[in-house]
Amino acid sequence: MTDEIDASGALEAAGLGKKYRRGWALTDAAFRLPAGRICALVGPNGSGKSTLLSLAAGLLAPTTGTLRVFGRSAADPGIRERIAFVAQDKPLYPRFSVADTLRLGRELNPSWDQRAAERVVAEADVPLSARVGSLSGGQRTCVALALALGKRADLLLLDEPMADQDPLRRHRMMGVLMAEAAERGTGVVISTHVVAELDGVCDYLLLMGGGRIRLAGEADALQSAHRLVTGPSATGGGTPDALARHTVVETRTTGRQLTALIRPDGTPDGDGWIVTEPSLEDVLLGYLRAPDAPPLFTAEARTTFTEVEA
Amino acid sequence: MSSIGIRLRGPVTRLRARGLLWLVARQHRTALWAGLAVVVAIAAYIVWQRAEMVGYMRAHDIQGCSDWNWKAVCHGKEIDPEKGTNSTAEAFRHLTATYRAPLLDTGRLLIALPVLIGVFIGAPLFARELETGTYQLVWTQSVGRTRWLIAKLTLPLVAVTAGTAVLAALYTWWWRAAQGQFQDIAWGTPVPFDATGPAAVALAPLSFLLGAAAGLLLRRTLPAMVVTLGTTAGVQYGLNALRPHLLTPRTVVAEADASGEFTTTPVQVYVNAWRGMGNGYMTRTGEKIPLERCSSAVGEHGWDRCFARLGATKRWYEELHPASHYWPMQWIQSGICLGAAVALAALCLWWSGRRRA
Numbered sequence: 001m002t003d004e005i006d007a008s009g010a011l012e013a014a015g016l017g018k019k020y021r022r023g024w025a026l027t028d029a030a031f032r033l034p035a036g037r038i039c040a041l042v043g044p045n046g047s048g049k050s051t052l053l054s055l056a057a058g059l060l061a062p063t064t065g066t067l068r069v070f071g072r073s074a075a076d077p078g079i080r081e082r083i084a085f086v087a088q089d090k091p092l093y094p095r096f097s098v099a100d101t102l103r104l105g106r107e108l109n110p111s112w113d114q115r116a117a118e119r120v121v122a123e124a125d126v127p128l129s130a131r132v133g134s135l136s137g138g139q140r141t142c143v144a145l146a147l148a149l150g151k152r153a154d155l156l157l158l159d160e161p162m163a164d165q166d167p168l169r170r171h172r173m174m175g176v177l178m179a180e181a182a183e184r185g186t187g188v189v190i191s192t193h194v195v196a197e198l199d200g201v202c203d204y205l206l207l208m209g210g211g212r213i214r215l216a217g218e219a220d221a222l223q224s225a226h227r228l229v230t231g232p233s234a235t236g237g238g239t240p241d242a243l244a245r246h247t248v249v250e251t252r253t254t255g256r257q258l259t260a261l262i263r264p265d266g267t268p269d270g271d272g273w274i275v276t277e278p279s280l281e282d283v284l285l286g287y288l289r290a291p292d293a294p295p296l297f298t299a300e301a302r303t304t305f306t307e308v309e310a
Numbered sequence: 311m312s313s314i315g316i317r318l319r320g321p322v323t324r325l326r327a328r329g330l331l332w333l334v335a336r337q338h339r340t341a342l343w344a345g346l347a348v349v350v351a352i353a354a355y356i357v358w359q360r361a362e363m364v365g366y367m368r369a370h371d372i373q374g375c376s377d378w379n380w381k382a383v384c385h386g387k388e389i390d391p392e393k394g395t396n397s398t399a400e401a402f403r404h405l406t407a408t409y410r411a412p413l414l415d416t417g418r419l420l421i422a423l424p425v426l427i428g429v430f431i432g433a434p435l436f437a438r439e440l441e442t443g444t445y446q447l448v449w450t451q452s453v454g455r456t457r458w459l460i461a462k463l464t465l466p467l468v469a470v471t472a473g474t475a476v477l478a479a480l481y482t483w484w485w486r487a488a489q490g491q492f493q494d495i496a497w498g499t500p501v502p503f504d505a506t507g508p509a510a511v512a513l514a515p516l517s518f519l520l521g522a523a524a525g526l527l528l529r530r531t532l533p534a535m536v537v538t539l540g541t542t543a544g545v546q547y548g549l550n551a552l553r554p555h556l557l558t559p560r561t562v563v564a565e566a567d568a569s570g571e572f573t574t575t576p577v578q579v580y581v582n583a584w585r586g587m588g589n590g591y592m593t594r595t596g597e598k599i600p601l602e603r604c605s606s607a608v609g610e611h612g613w614d615r616c617f618a619r620l621g622a623t624k625r626w627y628e629e630l631h632p633a634s635h636y637w638p639m640q641w642i643q644s645g646i647c648l649g650a651a652v653a654l655a656a657l658c659l660w661w662s663g664r665r666r667a
Contacts, residue, residue, distance in 0.1 A: 059450065080452050091445075151452070
């Protein structure tokens with residue numbers, strides 16, 4: 001990968017918005033995803049994950065703003081070779097055999113890697129002669145993933161790829177995916193609403209809610225930017241004074257005990273407060289439970305250009 | 311998009327174009343074989359029927375004779391297929407009973423083919439991809455969507471046009487051997503006009519593209535098929551209504567002879583013509599009084615009085631399209647169809663450009 005790509009990142013958006021007939025699915029998104037990262041795109045259903053991925057795949061045109069893929073417009077036909085996309089409902093031709101489907105990849109992509117694609121299919125125990133229409137949902141997803149991996153793209157965009165997989169196959173597919181990504185330095189964006197699925201796999205995170213980006217950045221940086229504090233709840237409810245100078249993401253009260261997810265400003269202290277570093281899941285759940293919490297972008301996740309194109 | 315022509319010249323893209331053609335051929339594999347089987351079956355039927363018919367006409371020495379005119383003479387023998395008892399009249403009766411219905415029914419099948427092509431090949435072409443989401447699969451491979459669209463249109467277009475051309479040529483060949491015998495069938499009616507010559511061929515790409523464009527715009531298979539059924543049938547209906555006006559009809563005037571019967575002159579023009587464009591009586595100054603002018607007159611005398619008042623003479627005129635109008639009309643109708651087909655193809659390309667971000 002060239003320096004230019006590393007500088008501009010795999011994905012970079014400014015003022016990005018998409019409006020459908022029923023309303024805005026994505027509003028004013030500005031973020032940056034560096035190349036070669038394994039990024040979890042997390043958010044509840046309808047939060048704009050699929051819209052963002054379809055924009056990145058060039059299937060949709062943005063209503064407002066700009067989305068750059070490796071420094072070029074997502075609409076640029078030349079960028080298509082460098083990205084692979086697996087749509088949420090895994091569209092494939094049902095009357096094609098698995099071998100035909102891989103042949104499609106070979107015929108339509110100059111950098112096709114048949115062995116890599118066949119490895120995925122074999123790993124999932126899907127016979128090459130099987131008709132796609134006769135496969136289970138999980139098997140079809142594997143064929144779609146094989147097609148995406150065989151393309152030898154620099155960025156894989158996967159929309160809920162593990163949703164219909166049994167745990168065993170999910171584990172195996174994840175293993176294949178991560179091995180391929182590590183071997184070639186391929187960037188991956190995996191959207192999901194199951195947070196636990198991606199723990200320990202992803203090193204980058206985009207959290208979406210209500211059509212907005214709420215958290216963006218390296219997973220460890222986001223994790224270490226937060227603290228989980230536990231202490232006595234304030235009399236009469238509300239936020240205890242001890243937490244006032246920090247950004248409180250979310251508080252929960254159990255009896256007379258209060259647990260809060262905060263972004264500390266300095267070292268949190270106070271009588272009887274227990275301060276721990278939250279897991280990534282704690283952070284994500286905290287934000288998911290608190291839709292109004294202020295967004296947080298790490299330095300690396302901030303977009304480097306201001307919107308110039310309409 | 312503007313660089314398709316240039317890109318096709320590169321060796322890599324030529325390989326990729328083959329790739330798209332592979333995809334389209336694979337998707338239409340079943341339809342291609344089924345279409346080929348239909349073409350072969352109909353072609354074989356036409357060849358067989360024509361051979362039988364021509365063989366019968368040769369065996370009974372009635373080639374090139376017509377039974378339209380009861381005064382007709384066939385190869386020196388007088389024929390009267392209605393009442394005649396000689397072997398020639400028998401042969402005429404047999405010919406009509408055996409070959410007329412297959413000839414007309416095959417023609418009806420051939421004019422239904424463009425509708426079937428539009429509904430079952432054209433309409434699902436894009437509608438199914440858009441409906442099931444498989445367009446996302448292709449659009450995220452390394453080929454441009456305009457090239458995909460062109461490939462998806464080109465292969466079926468070539469196939470249906472070639473298949474229809476074979477059938478139209480064979481049917482024209484059959485019809486020309488039979489037309490002398492069945493001269494009461496006007497050549498300007500849908501059978502044979504829309505089933506023979508270039509007009510028959512041009513209907514296929516037009517109907518296919520009507521279906522494809524409907525599928526692109528509606529994005530749903532079933533509604534696209536219904537709309538295509540309506541538009542392709544409507545196009546044939548409209549062309550049929552338009553056809554008499556493609557060229558100015560010729561006026562043939564018949565004088566009443568001494569016996570009071572009309573003699574039509576010139577006979578050959580009249581016999582081979584597509585008649586019924588208009589008829590009536592002429593005034594002394596040569597103006598036409600169409601029959602409709604007196605259609606509200608009551609009784610035989612009312613009718614006569616009406617025409618007398620309008621200044622009609624006994625000279626009867628008829629407006630018709632002589633047989634020499636067949637080929638010009640065929641080319642005009644083909645031109646209309648192909649022009650519309652090109653416009654529809656342009657609409658499809660515009661659509662693909664519009665959907666690009």
